[in-house]
Amino acid sequence: DITRHYKFDIKLQNVTRLCHTKSIVTVNGKFPGPRIVAREGDNLLIKVANHVRNNISIHWHGIRQLQSGWADGPAYITQCPIQTGQSYVYNFTIVGQRGTLFWHAHISWLRATVYGPIIILPKHNVSYPFAKPYKEVPIVFGEWWNADPEAVISQALQTGGGPNVSDAYTINGLPGPLYNCSANDTFKLKVKPGKTYLLRLINAALNDELFFSIANHSLTIVEADAVYTKPYKTHTILIAPGQTTNVLLHAKTQAPQAAFLMEARPYFTGQGTFDNSTVAGILEYEQPTTPIKNLPLFRPKLPALNDTNYAANFSQSLRSLANAQFPAIVPQTVQKRFLFTVGLGSSPCPKNQTCQGPNGTKFAASVNNLSFALPTTALLQAHFFGQSNGVYTNDFPSTPLMPFNYTGTPPNNTLVTNATKVVVLPFNTSVELVMQDTSILGAESHPLHIHGFNFFIVGQGFGNFNPNKDPSNFNLMDPVERNTVAVPSGGWVAIRFLADNPGVWFMHCHFEVHMSWGLRMAWVVMDGKLPNQKLPPPPSDLPKC
Numbered sequence: 001d002i003t004r005h006y007k008f009d010i011k012l013q014n015v016t017r018l019c020h021t022k023s024i025v026t027v028n029g030k031f032p033g034p035r036i037v038a039r040e041g042d043n044l045l046i047k048v049a050n051h052v053r054n055n056i057s058i059h060w061h062g063i064r065q066l067q068s069g070w071a072d073g074p075a076y077i078t079q080c081p082i083q084t085g086q087s088y089v090y091n092f093t094i095v096g097q098r099g100t101l102f103w104h105a106h107i108s109w110l111r112a113t114v115y116g117p118i119i120i121l122p123k124h125n126v127s128y129p130f131a132k133p134y135k136e137v138p139i140v141f142g143e144w145w146n147a148d149p150e151a152v153i154s155q156a157l158q159t160g161g162g163p164n165v166s167d168a169y170t171i172n173g174l175p176g177p178l179y180n181c182s183a184n185d186t187f188k189l190k191v192k193p194g195k196t197y198l199l200r201l202i203n204a205a206l207n208d209e210l211f212f213s214i215a216n217h218s219l220t221i222v223e224a225d226a227v228y229t230k231p232y233k234t235h236t237i238l239i240a241p242g243q244t245t246n247v248l249l250h251a252k253t254q255a256p257q258a259a260f261l262m263e264a265r266p267y268f269t270g271q272g273t274f275d276n277s278t279v280a281g282i283l284e285y286e287q288p289t290t291p292i293k294n295l296p297l298f299r300p301k302l303p304a305l306n307d308t309n310y311a312a313n314f315s316q317s318l319r320s321l322a323n324a325q326f327p328a329i330v331p332q333t334v335q336k337r338f339l340f341t342v343g344l345g346s347s348p349c350p351k352n353q354t355c356q357g358p359n360g361t362k363f364a365a366s367v368n369n370l371s372f373a374l375p376t377t378a379l380l381q382a383h384f385f386g387q388s389n390g391v392y393t394n395d396f397p398s399t400p401l402m403p404f405n406y407t408g409t410p411p412n413n414t415l416v417t418n419a420t421k422v423v424v425l426p427f428n429t430s431v432e433l434v435m436q437d438t439s440i441l442g443a444e445s446h447p448l449h450i451h452g453f454n455f456f457i458v459g460q461g462f463g464n465f466n467p468n469k470d471p472s473n474f475n476l477m478d479p480v481e482r483n484t485v486a487v488p489s490g491g492w493v494a495i496r497f498l499a500d501n502p503g504v505w506f507m508h509c510h511f512e513v514h515m516s517w518g519l520r521m522a523w524v525v526m527d528g529k530l531p532n533q534k535l536p537p538p539p540s541d542l543p544k545c
Ligand code: C2O
Pocket: 059, 061, 074, 104, 106, 242, 449, 451, 506, 508, 510
């Protein structure tokens, strides 16, 4: 185990895609940002220096941050933002994790351009639970806006309508040949016949779940959110923002006289405008004979845009490896049960404004009808120093305040309540959380992400969760373990986790627009009694508000 040092300089950079040149916020001038490569057990010291006018903070998405909550990164949750001219050293150790994760800005909508892969290799002399791949290739999905990306957030927040949608999806920053003025900006993967490649898929897009497929090739999933899975072979991956998936690609033994597109485009059941375009990259074989440009190009067949059955079957097919070396430690008993509704709603239109939400209101989103308001200081500091007064209250409801038929006729009142409420959990509480989609403004899939924890997805279904019937079907043996789960459109998902990490942990929809509208809350996990169960004091360079 070693210490690895990285320097992230936040600065502007001109980038051209689709024939539009934009000055965007980047790390070290790169789009997407630099890779972090480490081994399980390593300590990372990442100095983030802010040279732009925006405030910044960086989140290491999926890193457990055991007793290092000060390094987690969500602005106003675990830290105040790093202001212009300031810097902060994120200091954390990777404990018990290996696989693919990613880092991204966690303030405003800056993660539109500020993101990059985290690759965690196993410890020295520890091998993968599958044959060593010939090569490993990160494939990061993102988005491109011809407009100023910062304008997309003001669009969604100030006009009370939906956000400006992106003009393209990207693979490793490149939109690919299916867009105008983009053929030269195409990701290419060149493979050798007979070899196996590990593709590290990351969905860093702001607001869209994506289907992904490669023409004439199947993919074998071996890991999700940096946890090994039982190998699962499929033609099409579904990946939500915040999720990562490692897949094995077996190149054909003979170089085919063809090249193959890899394509990603959205899975979406909601209302409103969104980017319904397709990003493509090209899979090529090393060919001794025919020049590649003369070969026929095959395209994959992706499921329909709103194929919710495909989505449900896909996510139910993933299982933890759950063997002796990589056991699935699923809480078998539960000390605290929660039922959270997640969905859209509305809030009154401010005076002197015209809003574009339903019936002239502003769009909003909520958990248990509460739209979480960000404080002006960081929750973790308030918690640590016992100064929660005026910052947050600890009465977040464990069940919806007004039960209704969540997937049936919406209630008359679609208004949300604004509040900064948290759930407080004693150290080592075993938690079961059912998240229920609501159809108040139409059913929609919501990729819910929890900071500080992985959780096991023990059950899911369509319609309303039935507490008397559904738990008997829960999988407590080998459920998949993740940090982000898509609550099914018009359905529910049940997860379990052990609250063994002291600190304040954000939970939110990883659709940036829903998070901004309030689909977010926080868990406060108290210290345990032993010294190794306590959150240490903040580092001296922790930014101030
Ligand atoms: Cu990747 Cu709080 O998010």
